[in-house]
Amino acid sequence: MRNPPPPLERLLSRTTERRGSNTASGRRPNEDRLAKGLGWFSLGLGLPQVLLPSRVNRLIGIEDNSRNRAIMRAVGLRELGGGAGILDRPRPGGFLFARIAGDLMDLVLLRAAFRPSRKGRRRVAAATAAVAGVAVLDIVASARTSRSSGSTTADGGIRVRTAVTVNRPPDEVYGYWHDFENLPNFMAHLESVEVTGDGRSHWTAKAPAGTKVEWDAEIVEDIPDELIAWRSAEGAHVPNSGCVRFTSAPGDAGTEVTVELEYQPPGGAMGAAFSRLFGEEPLQQIKDDLRRFKQVIETGEVVRSDGTPEGTRTQRQFHQDEAQPVG
Amino acid sequence: MKATCWMGVHRVEVRDVPEPKILNSRDAIVRVTATAICGSDLHLFDGYVPTMEKGDILGHEFMGEVVEVGTAITNLSVGDRVVVPFPIACGGCHPCKRGLFSLCENSNPNAGLAEKAWGSSPAGIFGYSHMLGGYAGGQSEYVRVPFADVGPIKIEDDSLTDEQVLFLSDILPTGYMGAEVCDIQPGDTVAVWGAGPVGQFAVASAYLLGAERVIAIDRFPYRLEMAGDTGAETLNYEEVDVRDALRDLTAGRGPDACIDAVGMEAHHGSGPINAYDKLKQGVRAETERPHALRQAITSCRNGGTVSIMGVYGGVVDKFPIGSLMNRSITVKTGQCHVQRYMRPLLERIQDGDIDPSFVITHRMSLSDAALGYEMFKKKQDDCMKVVLTP
Ligand SMILES: NC(=O)c1ccc[n+]([C@@H]2O[C@H](COP(=O)([O-])OP(=O)(O)OC[C@H]3O[C@@H](n4cnc5c(N)ncnc54)[C@H](O)[C@@H]3O)[C@@H](O)[C@H]2O)c1
Ligand SMILES: [Zn+2]
Ligand SMILES: [Zn+2]
Numbered sequence: 001m002r003n004p005p006p007p008l009e010r011l012l013s014r015t016t017e018r019r020g021s022n023t024a025s026g027r028r029p030n031e032d033r034l035a036k037g038l039g040w041f042s043l044g045l046g047l048p049q050v051l052l053p054s055r056v057n058r059l060i061g062i063e064d065n066s067r068n069r070a071i072m073r074a075v076g077l078r079e080l081g082g083g084a085g086i087l088d089r090p091r092p093g094g095f096l097f098a099r100i101a102g103d104l105m106d107l108v109l110l111r112a113a114f115r116p117s118r119k120g121r122r123r124v125a126a127a128t129a130a131v132a133g134v135a136v137l138d139i140v141a142s143a144r145t146s147r148s149s150g151s152t153t154a155d156g157g158i159r160v161r162t163a164v165t166v167n168r169p170p171d172e173v174y175g176y177w178h179d180f181e182n183l184p185n186f187m188a189h190l191e192s193v194e195v196t197g198d199g200r201s202h203w204t205a206k207a208p209a210g211t212k213v214e215w216d217a218e219i220v221e222d223i224p225d226e227l228i229a230w231r232s233a234e235g236a237h238v239p240n241s242g243c244v245r246f247t248s249a250p251g252d253a254g255t256e257v258t259v260e261l262e263y264q265p266p267g268g269a270m271g272a273a274f275s276r277l278f279g280e281e282p283l284q285q286i287k288d289d290l291r292r293f294k295q296v297i298e299t300g301e302v303v304r305s306d307g308t309p310e311g312t313r314t315q316r317q318f319h320q321d322e323a324q325p326v327g
Numbered sequence: 328m329k330a331t332c333w334m335g336v337h338r339v340e341v342r343d344v345p346e347p348k349i350l351n352s353r354d355a356i357v358r359v360t361a362t363a364i365c366g367s368d369l370h371l372f373d374g375y376v377p378t379m380e381k382g383d384i385l386g387h388e389f390m391g392e393v394v395e396v397g398t399a400i401t402n403l404s405v406g407d408r409v410v411v412p413f414p415i416a417c418g419g420c421h422p423c424k425r426g427l428f429s430l431c432e433n434s435n436p437n438a439g440l441a442e443k444a445w446g447s448s449p450a451g452i453f454g455y456s457h458m459l460g461g462y463a464g465g466q467s468e469y470v471r472v473p474f475a476d477v478g479p480i481k482i483e484d485d486s487l488t489d490e491q492v493l494f495l496s497d498i499l500p501t502g503y504m505g506a507e508v509c510d511i512q513p514g515d516t517v518a519v520w521g522a523g524p525v526g527q528f529a530v531a532s533a534y535l536l537g538a539e540r541v542i543a544i545d546r547f548p549y550r551l552e553m554a555g556d557t558g559a560e561t562l563n564y565e566e567v568d569v570r571d572a573l574r575d576l577t578a579g580r581g582p583d584a585c586i587d588a589v590g591m592e593a594h595h596g597s598g599p600i601n602a603y604d605k606l607k608q609g610v611r612a613e614t615e616r617p618h619a620l621r622q623a624i625t626s627c628r629n630g631g632t633v634s635i636m637g638v639y640g641g642v643v644d645k646f647p648i649g650s651l652m653n654r655s656i657t658v659k660t661g662q663c664h665v666q667r668y669m670r671p672l673l674e675r676i677q678d679g680d681i682d683p684s685f686v687i688t689h690r691m692s693l694s695d696a697a698l699g700y701e702m703f704k705k706k707q708d709d710c711m712k713v714v715l716t717p
Binding site: 077165167253254284287288291294295298299300301303304305306307308309311312314320321322323324325326327 | 351382420424
């Protein structure tokens with residue numbers, strides 16, 4: 001009989017059932033396990049830090065004075081909060097990132113704040129290495145859980161679905177979308193759409209590295225004020241299809257707009273992974289598109305600020321210009 | 328042009344920066360004639376609001392003269408004198424239509440950042456971090472004002488000075504909303520934590536809205552005195568146990584409404600507790616020092632209202648949820664929906680019901696902004712409110 005793998009390996013082991021077997025929450029089981037494992041680890045680490053800070057201090061070889069006990073308690077509290085956050089969430093990406101920040105904080109505290117005695121140094125080094133190891137695990141788990149948005153179809157395509165509420169009646173919202181030449185006004189990756197008649201149109205999109213992708217699309221279903229579905233015509237470089245549904249929101253809240261997109265990324269799964277590396281997260285992209293759609297319908301145009309002069313783009317939010325007028 | 332820039336924790340500098348341009352058709356460019364430093368700016372100054380970048384232009388309380396308008400602006404013309412509300416709001420989304428302007432769904436292009444921290448995003452705010460839009464602020468010579476057809480209010484009455492109307496941009500409506508949401512009934516006693524500018528206007532508004540008694544709580548005698556001049560009874564939290572004192576003043580009931588006009592950087596009368604929360608805030612184990620809020624909740628009468636106008640950013644611990652829940656306390660809060668209050672409050676000013684300029688203690692040139700921040704932060708020279716003129 002084979003021995004069961006050690007816990008850490010079990011946490012990291014990638015199952016073969018990966019593709020197309022998303023759980024109800026959209027998170028894959030192995031990621032779930034790694035994240036949950038880290039959550040419990042946080043709780044396990046945090047409790048003694050809070051309750052028995054002196055023991056922990058001695059264990060990891062730092063001087064046990066009141067200052068270090070206070071710091072250890074603070075670190076422990078942070079750990080408990082992070083653990084609870086991870087376990088509490090169906091998609092703990094944010095809390096995992098908080099863990100990474102916390103790990104870095106611990107590393108800094110361990111190195112700088114605690115000036116250990118000579119014989120304590122080895123233990124501190126061991127503790128530092130342990131925290132650094134956990135930080136790496138955190139980064140892996142965080143990257144995995146936060147990129148699992150959107151799902152993968154059986155043939156390696158990408159499918160995303162999201163919705164927004166727009167404060168205008170369905171006929172108006174439908175009308176704007178139905179004129180496909182309006183789409184580039186809010187879809188950041190589209191350069192132009194040219195309606196060629198008879199339900200057909202010609203689309204041009206920006207692709208990575210300054211290249212362009214062009215294709216023809218046709219409307220396959222069109223129910224006024226309710227639904228538009230389209231797909232790329234035979235021979236498209238990036239085969240894709242989309243469907244947008246318009247339903248009256250409850251009360252007087254306008255229209256619920258639900259979009260579903262499916263496409264075969266160029267270069268298959270590798271291509272998709274590669275573009276994600278540069279922040280081209282498909283679900284996030286379509287969410288941003290819908291946010292801009294709402295802005296265009298409700299305010300007339302895409303809203304710009306000094307920090308984000310080209311308007312909402314998630315990628316941009318992490319590389320902000322300073323909030324000064326553009327020179 | 329010159330603008331007050333955030334250059335890191337406890338560092339602001341007046342720097343030369345490019346002049347603003349129209350970016351959207353509903354923009355206006357305003358030449359600033361008066362601007363003020365707010366308690367909210369101190370949270371940025373002290374580094375407690377995340378997503379600030381070096382070089383960000385500060386300032387969300389300002390007024391001035393329209394010098395340029397976008398193609399879609401028809402309500403304003405060049406030369407108009409306007410006061411600009413601090414939340415940026417489109418006027419067309421569902422919250423805007425319902426008067427909840429600080430919850431505008433379209434004015435924060437960086438809504439994704441705010442969603443990560445708070446679940447959903449509120450409106451963008453001038454000069455108030457990138458998670459709230461990354462907009463350049465108004466402590467500068469010129470400022471771009473988005474949705475200029477919704478926010479700015481024209482001041483056509485030339486007999487009103489800038490100093491009398493400037494605070495329509497924020498603190499007067501904020502103090503007013505703080506009192507209004509308490510649904511004050513005849514005979515009510517209202518307690519106000521914090522006798523800063525927001526607290527001063529909360530005191531004045533509580534009286535305007537019919538409160539019988541108002542009690543102001545702070546530790547700076549000059550601030551308590553100013554509230555006293557408006558008619559408030561005062562408590563110095565370093566000298567008395569606030570909760571006991573409030574019970575005594577209300578024959579055991581507690582105030583009917585409690586307004587927190589302090590926010591995330593509250594100070595605690597007891598040294599060790601202050602140090603403990605400061606340490607936890609420092610290592611980000613909690614992001615706030617909520618002493619005033621805790622006290623407001625536990626002091627409030629059964630079934631009363633706690634109105635939170637002080638700004639908070641993240642999470643607190645030791646939140647007295649048991650006191651809140653078991654005693655049926657109502658909590659009202661939010662960034663002020665300034666656009667909703669500007670017109671009626673301008674009328675109050677014109678009618679002489681209130682002259683908001685009484686809070687101004689320091690007038691400086693824009694180029695002295697750094698000094699202004701320092702004095703306001705350290706409450707030097709009995710500083711209550713600093714107005715800068717470019
Ligand atoms: N909700 C809004 O729309 C809005 C608008 C403007 C300002 N604000 C917030 O209102 C708060 C006050 O603003 P301000 O301009 O008056 O600032 P301020 O710093 O001048 O005033 C705060 C006052 O609170 C006092 N204080 C500190 N700890 C206290 C405690 N434990 N008990 C009682 N008083 C205490 C301080 O001594 C000070 O006088 C800030 O948090 C600010 O961000 C909110
Ligand atoms: Zn303010
Ligand atoms: Zn709006």
